[in-house]
Amino acid sequence: MTQPLLEVQDLHTVFRTKDGVVKAVDGVSFELTPGETLGIVGESGCGKSVTALSIMRLQRPGRIVSGKVMFKGQDLTRLTESEMREIRGKEIAMIFQDPMTSLNPVFNVGWQVGEPTRLHNGWGAKRALASAVSMLGRVGIPSAAARAEDYPHQFSGGMRQRAMIAMGLTMTPEVLIADEPTTALDVTIQAQILDLLRHVNREFGTATILITHNLGVVAGMCQRVIVMYAGRVVESGPTPDVFAHPKHPYTWSLLRSIPRLDAEKHEPLRPIEGVPPNLIDLPSGCVFHPRCAFRIDRCTRDVPALLQINDTQHAACWVTQAGGELKGA
Amino acid sequence: MPETAVEKLGLAWTASQPLVSVSDLKMWFPISSGILQRTVGQVHAVDGVDLEVNAGETVGLVGESGCGKSTLGRTVIRLLEPTAGTVRFKGADITHVRGRKLRALRREMAMIFQDPYASLDPRQTVGDIIGEPIDVHRLAKGKERQERIRELLRVVGMNPRYADRYPHEFSGGQRQRIGIARALAVEPTFIVCDEPISALDVSIQAQIINLLENLQSKFNLTYLFIAHDLSVVKHISNRIAVMYLGKIMEVAPSAQLYRRPRHPYTGSLMSAIPIPDPAVELRRERFILQGDVASPVNPPSGCRFRTRCPRAREHCAEEIPTLEAFGLEQKAACFYPLD
Numbered sequence: 001m002t003q004p005l006l007e008v009q010d011l012h013t014v015f016r017t018k019d020g021v022v023k024a025v026d027g028v029s030f031e032l033t034p035g036e037t038l039g040i041v042g043e044s045g046c047g048k049s050v051t052a053l054s055i056m057r058l059q060r061p062g063r064i065v066s067g068k069v070m071f072k073g074q075d076l077t078r079l080t081e082s083e084m085r086e087i088r089g090k091e092i093a094m095i096f097q098d099p100m101t102s103l104n105p106v107f108n109v110g111w112q113v114g115e116p117t118r119l120h121n122g123w124g125a126k127r128a129l130a131s132a133v134s135m136l137g138r139v140g141i142p143s144a145a146a147r148a149e150d151y152p153h154q155f156s157g158g159m160r161q162r163a164m165i166a167m168g169l170t171m172t173p174e175v176l177i178a179d180e181p182t183t184a185l186d187v188t189i190q191a192q193i194l195d196l197l198r199h200v201n202r203e204f205g206t207a208t209i210l211i212t213h214n215l216g217v218v219a220g221m222c223q224r225v226i227v228m229y230a231g232r233v234v235e236s237g238p239t240p241d242v243f244a245h246p247k248h249p250y251t252w253s254l255l256r257s258i259p260r261l262d263a264e265k266h267e268p269l270r271p272i273e274g275v276p277p278n279l280i281d282l283p284s285g286c287v288f289h290p291r292c293a294f295r296i297d298r299c300t301r302d303v304p305a306l307l308q309i310n311d312t313q314h315a316a317c318w319v320t321q322a323g324g325e326l327k328g329a
Numbered sequence: 330m331p332e333t334a335v336e337k338l339g340l341a342w343t344a345s346q347p348l349v350s351v352s353d354l355k356m357w358f359p360i361s362s363g364i365l366q367r368t369v370g371q372v373h374a375v376d377g378v379d380l381e382v383n384a385g386e387t388v389g390l391v392g393e394s395g396c397g398k399s400t401l402g403r404t405v406i407r408l409l410e411p412t413a414g415t416v417r418f419k420g421a422d423i424t425h426v427r428g429r430k431l432r433a434l435r436r437e438m439a440m441i442f443q444d445p446y447a448s449l450d451p452r453q454t455v456g457d458i459i460g461e462p463i464d465v466h467r468l469a470k471g472k473e474r475q476e477r478i479r480e481l482l483r484v485v486g487m488n489p490r491y492a493d494r495y496p497h498e499f500s501g502g503q504r505q506r507i508g509i510a511r512a513l514a515v516e517p518t519f520i521v522c523d524e525p526i527s528a529l530d531v532s533i534q535a536q537i538i539n540l541l542e543n544l545q546s547k548f549n550l551t552y553l554f555i556a557h558d559l560s561v562v563k564h565i566s567n568r569i570a571v572m573y574l575g576k577i578m579e580v581a582p583s584a585q586l587y588r589r590p591r592h593p594y595t596g597s598l599m600s601a602i603p604i605p606d607p608a609v610e611l612r613r614e615r616f617i618l619q620g621d622v623a624s625p626v627n628p629p630s631g632c633r634f635r636t637r638c639p640r641a642r643e644h645c646a647e648e649i650p651t652l653e654a655f656g657l658e659q660k661a662a663c664f665y666p667l668d
Contacts, residue, residue: 253532258560
């Protein structure tokens with residue numbers, strides 16, 4: 001196995017609120033290998049975005065209370081703010097869900113896309129703009145030189161997201177973190193952006209962490225996937241294996257609860273009953289046990305660790321760790 | 330028992346006729362500008378739509394944001410008064426009804442909204458939210474009213490004791506159940522569901538879809554189901570209408586639309602929906618549309634989709650295609666349809 005590019009080890013990030021401590025990320029570990037696209041999938045509040053923000057050290061007002069984020073032999077959680085600024089946007093870039101709020105409305109697009117080169121390379125305005133225009137062209141913005149003069153509100157949603165991707169790629173980072181990059185977009189525009197991300201991954205060799213709630217997007221984009229629930233990783237493995245035979249009941253139920261466009265006949269959906277837990281007051285044992293159809297006594301008492309189930313898959317489940325099968329009507 | 334809208338409108342209707350029928354419907358919104366607020370243009374949100382919904386069926390309405398699907402839904406149930414065209418409900422022309430007749434119509438039709446956080450008044454208790462339509466239409470009072478509210482909560486799978494609580498105490502899925510209970514309070518025959526699950530978490534969506542399906546068979550409801558997620562629409566609908574820039578591009582039974590789309594827009598929309606199966610995704614041919622949706626203020630001449638259409642030719646800019654039949658149940662508005 002190749003050396004991991006980025007390694008998250010037992011990361012814990014918490015938020016203090018007036019109601020108590022929210023354990024947004026509660027012991028998350030995973031690796032990202034060079035050039036791969038890794039999916040992080042889960043519902044809102046599962047901790048997938050906070051995990052990404054913690055890697056970038058942008059988790060405030062949250063606090064990283066323990067764990068490591070190893071990147072090129074250094075632990076990012078221990079860097080000073082100025083050391084971190086050297087990494088951010090240069091070696092690890094991030095793009096967000098809503099490109100309207102993540103672009104500054106008072107600067108034109110070309111200026112903003114060129115900002116990383118001015119900041120990290122110390123380039124002058126002219127040179128930075130030239131590189132921004134070339135980047136905008138590479139991410140598929142027609143007449144890039146003219147459009148670079150435009151302000152974000154003059155761009156459509158899809159074009160803004162292209163501009164964000166261009167900005168993320170200007171320093172040719174080794175890691176690109178895309179947090180729900182297509183959620184705010186229409187499906188035909190989503191298809192364009194996903195195609196662009198595939199292309200970026202091939203052309204630049206950028207390793208990508210793709211955060212999404214959409215299992216279809218993971219299926220089409222990611223070689224490996226980690227599934228998060230209530231701040232924890234419940235399952236991980238190669239995407240084809242996880243989708244074909246999931247080893248955690250949450251993944252298993254989620255896959256059966258969504259309608260598929262290619263379904264042959266109409267069958268009632270099988271919903272997961274109940275709601276995701278309150279992160280201030282997590283259930284004992286396995287966090288998924290109150291909603292789990294396969295629950296055994298032990299699940300309510302002991303927290304299962306993420307362990308290897310077979311050659312390729314890991315799951316945090318007492319049932320599958322004991323060799324149990326996930327089957328049902 | 331109060332008169333039904335149809336009795337008030339004085340018309341006879343039999344279930345063999347469409348429950349709702351819309352012809353050449355237009356809903357334009359003026360754009361004003363300057364100190365005199367003069368009208369400088371029109372947003373052609375809905376621009377010549379023909380559509381029929383039969384009793385007991387679910388018609389899905391799909392399209393991208395800004396295509397006019399929500400406006401069409403609101404116009405059909407007369408939350409908006411159309412600019413031109415007609416809307417018929419149970420055979421009666423309701424395009425311009427007002428006052429007493431419109432109020433009677435409100436007992437037959439209801440709406441479920443997208444955002445369960447914005448569509449419930451935070452200062453009202455759940456009981457008052459559900460009770461409001463009951464009060465407005467004087468359907469029940471006192472103990473009977475309380476009992477109806479409790480029954481409605483039971484019907485949507487909630488504890489009847491929740492009537493005294495406030496919306497903020499509930500999760501998104503539960504709020505959507507409250508919204509559904511409110512819609513059911515007038516015992517409507519026709520419900521417009523406007524993106525009822527898009528704001529909900531994936532694991533909750535299936536609960537609400539199943540609830541809507543169960544309620545439909547229990548109360549013999551007819552749905553116009555508006556959504557941008559074609560997988561969900563295909564699952565819940567008998568027939569699907571595909572909208573683009575204010576016009577319907579194609580109508581067909583759900584399975585047929587997936588198996589054999591005729592309009593190039595439908596084809597590309599289908600191909601853009603990710604399927605949660607890596608093996609399928611690997612084999613899939615991707616057919617990616619270029620560019621963005623044109624502006625509804627100044628829609629393209631001829632076919633509105635032509636600016637993005639891979640099959641467009643000169644003729645598409647000159648003439649507006651109308652919906653033509655492909656077999657018995659499928660219609661598409663395209664000069665150069667897919668095979």
